[in-house]
Amino acid sequence: DTAVSQTPKYLVTQMGNDKSIKCEQNLGHDTMYWYKQDSKKFLKIMFSYNNKELIINETVPNRFSPKSPDKAHLNLHINSLELGDSAVYFCASSQDGTGGNTIYFGEGSWLTVV
Amino acid sequence: GQNIDQPTEMTATEGAIVQINCTYQTSGFNGLFWYQQHAGEAPTFLSYNVLDGLEEKGRFSSFLSRSKGYSYLLLKELQMKDSASYLCAVGGNAGNMLTFGGGTRLMVKP
Numbered sequence: 001d002t003a004v005s006q007t008p009k010y011l012v013t014q015m016g017n018d019k020s021i022k023c024e025q026n027l028g029h030d031t032m033y034w035y036k037q038d039s040k041k042f043l044k045i046m047f048s049y050n051n052k053e054l055i056i057n058e059t060v061p062n063r064f065s066p067k068s069p070d071k072a073h074l075n076l077h078i079n080s081l082e083l084g085d086s087a088v089y090f091c092a093s094s095q096d097g098t099g100g101n102t103i104y105f106g107e108g109s110w111l112t113v114v
Numbered sequence: 115g116q117n118i119d120q121p122t123e124m125t126a127t128e129g130a131i132v133q134i135n136c137t138y139q140t141s142g143f144n145g146l147f148w149y150q151q152h153a154g155e156a157p158t159f160l161s162y163n164v165l166d167g168l169e170e171k172g173r174f175s176s177f178l179s180r181s182k183g184y185s186y187l188l189l190k191e192l193q194m195k196d197s198a199s200y201l202c203a204v205g206g207n208a209g210n211m212l213t214f215g216g217g218t219r220l221m222v223k224p
Contacts, residue, residue, distance in 0.1 A: 004156075031210060040216060041199065041216055041217050042214065042216050042217075043157070043201065043203075043214040044214070045211050045212065045213075048210070048211060056211055090156060090157070094210050096210070097210045098210060099144030099145060099205045099206075099210055100144055100145045100162065100164055100205060100210070101210050102147070102159050102162065103147075103159070103210065103212060104159070105156040105157050105158070106156060107155070107156050108155070108156055
Protein backbone atom coordinates (compact mmCIF):
# COMPACT_ATOMS: atom_id res chain seq x y z
CA ASP A 1 0.00 0.00 0.00
CA THR A 2 2.23 2.78 -1.33
CA ALA A 3 1.90 6.06 0.55
CA VAL A 4 3.56 8.38 -1.96
CA SER A 5 3.70 7.01 -5.48
CA GLN A 6 5.25 8.58 -8.53
CA THR A 7 5.48 7.56 -12.17
CA PRO A 8 7.45 6.85 -14.20
CA LYS A 9 10.29 5.38 -12.16
CA TYR A 10 12.74 5.59 -15.05
CA LEU A 11 12.69 8.03 -17.92
CA VAL A 12 15.26 8.41 -20.69
CA THR A 13 14.61 11.20 -23.15
CA GLN A 14 16.33 13.48 -25.61
CA MET A 15 17.33 17.09 -25.10
CA GLY A 16 14.61 19.51 -26.03
CA ASN A 17 11.73 17.16 -25.23
CA ASP A 18 8.92 17.91 -22.78
CA LYS A 19 8.11 15.34 -20.09
CA SER A 20 5.92 14.95 -17.02
CA ILE A 21 6.26 13.08 -13.76
CA LYS A 22 3.10 12.29 -11.83
CA CYS A 23 2.76 12.00 -8.07
CA GLU A 24 -0.03 10.92 -5.79
CA GLN A 25 -0.23 10.48 -2.02
CA ASN A 26 -2.88 8.52 -0.13
CA LEU A 27 -1.90 9.73 3.34
CA GLY A 28 -4.45 12.52 3.48
CA HIS A 29 -1.66 15.08 3.78
CA ASP A 30 -2.16 18.75 2.98
CA THR A 31 1.36 19.53 1.77
CA MET A 32 3.31 18.07 -1.13
CA TYR A 33 6.82 18.72 -2.42
CA TRP A 34 9.20 18.10 -5.27
CA TYR A 35 12.86 17.53 -4.42
CA LYS A 36 15.75 17.02 -6.82
CA GLN A 37 18.73 14.80 -5.99
CA ASP A 38 21.73 15.39 -8.20
CA SER A 39 24.71 13.14 -8.94
CA LYS A 40 26.43 14.32 -5.74
CA LYS A 41 23.42 13.08 -3.79
CA PHE A 42 22.33 16.50 -2.50
CA LEU A 43 18.58 16.64 -2.02
CA LYS A 44 17.23 20.11 -2.80
CA ILE A 45 13.72 21.46 -2.49
CA MET A 46 12.16 22.64 -5.72
CA PHE A 47 8.51 23.32 -4.88
CA SER A 48 6.09 23.04 -2.01
CA TYR A 49 2.31 23.07 -2.33
CA ASN A 50 -0.17 23.32 0.50
CA ASN A 51 -3.71 22.28 -0.33
CA LYS A 52 -3.14 22.93 -4.05
CA GLU A 53 -1.51 26.33 -3.49
CA LEU A 54 2.13 27.07 -4.22
CA ILE A 55 4.01 27.84 -1.00
CA ILE A 56 7.67 27.53 -1.90
CA ASN A 57 9.32 27.96 -5.24
CA GLU A 58 13.06 27.76 -4.90
CA THR A 59 15.30 29.04 -7.65
CA VAL A 60 14.12 26.68 -10.33
CA PRO A 61 14.07 27.49 -14.06
CA ASN A 62 10.58 28.29 -15.30
CA ARG A 63 10.89 25.31 -17.65
CA PHE A 64 9.73 23.40 -14.57
CA SER A 65 6.03 23.82 -13.90
CA PRO A 66 4.28 21.99 -11.09
CA LYS A 67 0.54 21.42 -11.18
CA SER A 68 -1.67 20.35 -8.31
CA PRO A 69 -5.19 19.40 -9.45
CA ASP A 70 -6.09 18.47 -5.87
CA LYS A 71 -4.23 18.13 -2.61
CA ALA A 72 -3.47 14.45 -3.22
CA HIS A 73 -1.68 15.05 -6.51
CA LEU A 74 1.33 17.12 -7.51
CA ASN A 75 2.65 16.63 -11.02
CA LEU A 76 5.85 18.05 -12.45
CA HIS A 77 6.09 19.10 -16.07
CA ILE A 78 9.45 19.93 -17.59
CA ASN A 79 9.79 21.76 -20.90
CA SER A 80 12.78 21.82 -23.24
CA LEU A 81 14.79 19.30 -21.26
CA GLU A 82 18.52 19.94 -20.87
CA LEU A 83 21.40 17.60 -20.03
CA GLY A 84 21.70 19.21 -16.58
CA ASP A 85 18.16 18.15 -15.74
CA SER A 86 19.36 14.57 -15.40
CA ALA A 87 18.76 13.67 -11.76
CA VAL A 88 16.45 11.78 -9.46
CA TYR A 89 13.23 13.64 -8.71
CA PHE A 90 11.48 12.80 -5.45
CA CYS A 91 7.90 13.66 -4.70
CA ALA A 92 7.07 13.94 -1.00
CA SER A 93 4.30 14.90 1.37
CA SER A 94 3.73 15.96 4.98
CA GLN A 95 0.70 16.42 7.18
CA ASP A 96 0.88 20.17 6.71
CA GLY A 97 3.43 22.86 5.97
CA THR A 98 4.33 23.77 9.52
CA GLY A 99 7.83 23.12 10.73
CA GLY A 100 8.62 19.79 12.29
CA ASN A 101 6.27 17.70 10.20
CA THR A 102 7.85 14.48 8.97
CA ILE A 103 8.25 14.42 5.21
CA TYR A 104 7.49 11.13 3.44
CA PHE A 105 9.19 10.52 0.12
CA GLY A 106 8.10 8.65 -2.96
CA GLU A 107 10.31 6.07 -4.65
CA GLY A 108 11.91 8.61 -6.97
CA SER A 109 11.93 9.11 -10.73
CA TRP A 110 15.28 8.65 -12.46
CA LEU A 111 15.43 11.12 -15.34
CA THR A 112 18.23 10.81 -17.89
CA VAL A 113 18.48 13.39 -20.65
CA VAL A 114 20.64 12.35 -23.61
CA GLY B 115 21.37 30.84 4.33
CA GLN B 116 21.70 27.24 5.35
CA ASN B 117 24.90 25.23 5.60
CA ILE B 118 24.97 21.61 6.71
CA ASP B 119 28.12 19.51 7.02
CA GLN B 120 28.49 15.79 7.57
CA PRO B 121 31.27 13.34 6.68
CA THR B 122 31.08 11.90 3.19
CA GLU B 123 31.86 8.31 4.08
CA MET B 124 32.32 6.10 7.11
CA THR B 125 33.12 2.43 7.55
CA ALA B 126 32.26 0.29 10.57
CA THR B 127 32.16 -3.36 11.56
CA GLU B 128 29.07 -5.47 12.03
CA GLY B 129 28.01 -5.47 15.69
CA ALA B 130 29.86 -2.26 16.49
CA ILE B 131 28.62 1.26 17.30
CA VAL B 132 29.02 4.19 14.92
CA GLN B 133 28.35 7.89 15.41
CA ILE B 134 27.57 10.12 12.42
CA ASN B 135 28.02 13.82 13.11
CA CYS B 136 26.23 16.76 11.55
CA THR B 137 26.94 20.45 12.06
CA TYR B 138 24.70 23.19 10.76
CA GLN B 139 24.47 26.94 10.38
CA THR B 140 21.01 28.17 9.58
CA SER B 141 19.15 31.46 9.51
CA GLY B 142 16.22 29.81 11.27
CA PHE B 143 15.73 26.51 13.04
CA ASN B 144 12.65 24.32 13.12
CA GLY B 145 14.09 20.99 14.13
CA LEU B 146 16.60 18.51 12.77
CA PHE B 147 15.78 15.29 10.96
CA TRP B 148 17.78 12.19 10.15
CA TYR B 149 16.84 10.11 7.13
CA GLN B 150 18.21 6.79 5.87
CA GLN B 151 18.57 6.23 2.15
CA HIS B 152 19.56 2.88 0.63
CA ALA B 153 21.07 3.02 -2.83
CA GLY B 154 18.40 3.49 -5.46
CA GLU B 155 15.63 4.00 -2.93
CA ALA B 156 13.70 6.82 -1.27
CA PRO B 157 14.90 8.49 1.93
CA THR B 158 13.04 7.12 4.95
CA PHE B 159 12.50 8.96 8.22
CA LEU B 160 14.62 7.92 11.21
CA SER B 161 14.39 10.66 13.84
CA TYR B 162 13.45 14.22 14.67
CA ASN B 163 14.96 16.48 17.34
CA VAL B 164 13.73 19.97 18.13
CA LEU B 165 14.90 20.27 21.75
CA ASP B 166 18.39 19.64 23.10
CA GLY B 167 19.18 16.15 24.23
CA LEU B 168 19.08 12.54 23.19
CA GLU B 169 16.18 10.76 21.51
CA GLU B 170 16.41 6.99 21.57
CA LYS B 171 14.55 4.68 19.24
CA GLY B 172 15.68 1.07 19.33
CA ARG B 173 19.17 0.68 17.93
CA PHE B 174 19.18 4.28 16.68
CA SER B 175 19.58 7.43 18.81
CA SER B 176 19.86 11.05 17.79
CA PHE B 177 21.31 13.92 19.77
CA LEU B 178 20.91 17.67 19.35
CA SER B 179 22.71 20.70 20.74
CA ARG B 180 21.12 23.87 19.37
CA SER B 181 23.69 26.18 20.95
CA LYS B 182 26.48 24.33 19.18
CA GLY B 183 24.61 23.75 15.92
CA TYR B 184 25.43 20.07 16.26
CA SER B 185 23.69 16.74 16.02
CA TYR B 186 24.73 13.13 15.82
CA LEU B 187 23.09 9.87 14.88
CA LEU B 188 24.22 6.86 16.88
CA LEU B 189 23.74 3.38 15.47
CA LYS B 190 24.27 0.45 17.81
CA GLU B 191 24.69 -3.27 17.11
CA LEU B 192 25.37 -2.56 13.49
CA GLN B 193 23.89 -4.91 10.92
CA MET B 194 24.85 -5.35 7.29
CA LYS B 195 21.50 -3.88 6.26
CA ASP B 196 22.50 -0.60 7.93
CA SER B 197 24.82 0.07 4.99
CA ALA B 198 23.18 3.14 3.48
CA SER B 199 23.46 6.90 3.26
CA TYR B 200 22.37 8.89 6.30
CA LEU B 201 21.02 12.36 5.58
CA CYS B 202 20.95 15.17 8.11
CA ALA B 203 18.27 17.79 7.36
CA VAL B 204 17.37 21.03 9.08
CA GLY B 205 13.99 22.72 9.03
CA GLY B 206 14.13 26.47 8.52
CA ASN B 207 11.65 29.26 8.92
CA ALA B 208 9.99 28.88 5.53
CA GLY B 209 7.14 26.48 6.13
CA ASN B 210 8.29 22.90 6.37
CA MET B 211 11.16 23.30 3.95
CA LEU B 212 14.07 21.02 4.80
CA THR B 213 17.66 21.72 3.84
CA PHE B 214 19.63 18.50 3.47
CA GLY B 215 23.30 17.80 3.97
CA GLY B 216 25.12 15.77 1.36
CA GLY B 217 24.66 12.57 3.31
CA THR B 218 27.11 10.17 4.95
CA ARG B 219 27.60 6.88 3.16
CA LEU B 220 28.03 4.18 5.81
CA MET B 221 29.56 0.86 4.84
CA VAL B 222 29.16 -1.97 7.35
CA LYS B 223 31.71 -4.75 6.96
CA PRO B 224 31.56 -8.28 8.38
